[in-house]
Amino acid sequence: MDDAVPETLDQWVAAQDGADLYFNATAVSLEGRGVLLLGPSGAGKSSTALALMALGAELISDDGVWLRGGTLSPPEAAPPFIEARGIGLLNAGSLCPAAPLALVIDLSQAEADRLPPRRFVAGTDQKVTLIRARSGPTLPPAVLQLMRYGRST
DSSP states (O other): OOOOOOEEGGGGEEEEETTEEEESOEEEEETTEEEEEEOSTTSSHHHHHHHHHHTTOEEEESSOEEEETTEEEOOTTOOSEEEETTTEEEEOOSBOSOEEEEEEEETTSOOSSSSOOOOEEESSSSOEEEEEOOOOTTHHHHHHHHHHHOOOO
């Protein structure tokens, strides 16, 4: 059992409708579970999502996503596109209408530790794994491995 005190999602919430939380974020479904990519403009949310999509993830929404009862879903009129900086808006292909939140990635700060402690966020009915990482070439395959097989320590 892990005794890490979870962080709250409050720091990233852009709007709220009752218990529903809205984030200026990108979300994908990987292995049937939702990955929420957070960070300021230019942090690599769309780039990381694109790389995850190349590994089999489906886009939930780019640049805006709702968390409703522990499930990630797109805003009502979300376009079926993903931004590729320097190229333009790309058709996202198959979209995922909703997925349970399983992983939060904060792209706004790099992890200081080579082998960091387990981190979590709260704000849903469960603790959800939190990763602090800058976008880079090893992040998407590491996320895929984590989602498929979990973390050893």
